[in-house]
Amino acid sequence: MSGATYREVQVKGALNAVKGMPFEWSLNPFLGCVHACSYCFARAYHARYRERNVGTDFDRDIEVRVNIADVLRHELRQPREGSLAIGTATDPYQPIEGKYRLTRRCLEALVERPLSTSIITKGPLIVRDIDVLSELDRRADLTIYFSVPCVDEDVVRRTDPGTAPARQRLRALARLREAGLDAAVLCMPVLPGISDSEESLDRAARAASEAGATAFRHRPLKIDAEIRDYYFEFLAREFPTLVPRYSALYAGGNHPGRDYERELEQRVARVSRRYEFRERPRRAREPDARARQLELRM
Numbered sequence: 023m024s025g026a027t028y029r030e031v032q033v034k035g036a037l038n039a040v041k042g043m044p045f046e047w048s049l050n051p052f053l054g055c056v057h058a059c060s061y062c063f064a065r066a067y068h069a070r071y072r073e074r075n076v077g078t079d080f081d082r083d084i085e086v087r088v089n090i091a092d093v094l095r096h097e098l099r100q101p102r103e104g105s106l107a108i109g110t111a112t113d114p115y116q117p118i119e120g121k122y123r124l125t126r127r128c129l130e131a132l133v134e135r136p137l138s139t140s141i142i143t144k145g146p147l148i149v150r151d152i153d154v155l156s157e158l159d160r161r162a163d164l165t166i167y168f169s170v171p172c173v174d175e176d177v178v179r180r181t182d183p184g185t186a187p188a189r190q191r192l193r194a195l196a197r198l199r200e201a202g203l204d205a206a207v208l209c210m211p212v213l214p215g216i217s218d219s220e221e222s223l224d225r226a227a228r229a230a231s232e233a234g235a236t237a238f239r240h241r242p243l244k245i246d247a248e249i250r251d252y253y254f255e256f257l258a259r260e261f262p263t264l265v266p267r268y269s270a271l272y273a274g275g276n277h278p279g280r281d282y283e284r285e286l287e288q289r290v291a292r293v294s295r296r297y298e299f300r301e302r303p304r305r306a307r308e309p310d311a312r313a314r315q316l317e318l319r320m
């Protein structure tokens with residue numbers, strides 16, 4: 023992406039142990055993300071753990087972890103319990119992945135030593151890897167989550183300025199579903215006053231269902247302390263009339279308050295009931311390569 027700097031770095035570790043999440047391991051082939059979503063929670067990590075700014079340091083100065091697949095392959099020699107999430111702090115299919123193929127090479131390592139895996143992305147580039155994703159899916163539980171918080175393109179251009187249009191993401195999701203993969207939509211974060219109307223949520227749910235999404239999940243915006251000023255500056259620039267409403271909604275902290283959350287839950291439940299989202303049935307897994315080798319030796 024023009025205007026971004028890419029720095030090649032070597033990492034010592036690939037898998038990060040995670041606590042308090044629905045997965046035990048995370049993996050991020052890049053650090054920073056040119057998709058530049060205004061609300062991105064990973065901006066806060068950039069400030070908290072790296073002492074970098076939450077703006078251009080995050081979305082214009084990208085660390086490319088060039089040896090991550092080799093390190094992962096080495097780490098996977100030791101059996102791991104639990105599941106892995108790829109893309110928790112960056113998009114693993116942001117455009118630079120087209121050149122470096124780091125996410126693809128990590129998936130190839132996982133095919134050799136399978137772990138239950140989920141991938142979170144806004145990048146249609148993922149369809150390039152349908153072959154390796156299908157291989158992994160035969161050996162382990164695999165779910166791909168497409169982040170599509172809103173399908174109203176005038177909103178998306180302002181909130182997610184570096185991403186592919188939402189409909190293009192959903193066309194990619196449809197390709198994954200045609201290939202038999204489990205692909206769901208995360209309608210997250212829902213932005214108060216911007217993408218939280220019943221009409222907007224209905225358009226998102228309908229488009230997700232039409233693309234064949236296996237689930238449609240939502241979560242309201244959380245504003246971490248580190249990104250509060252950044253997000254409010256974005257609001258003042260793009261949606262100035264909403265500033266007082268956000269000040270009131272988020273007066274108590276990072277979350278919009280229980281009343282708002284409850285009302286949003288009901289709204290999403292109403293629109294979700296109008297459309298079909300069918301979970302993919304669980305499938306028998308192929309034994310992994312190590313198990314096959316052991317069988318052959320016996």
Ligand code: SF4
Nearest residue numbers: 055057058059062112
């Ligand atoms: S695509 Fe994900 S990681 Fe990248 S900026 Fe947007 S929310 Fe953050």
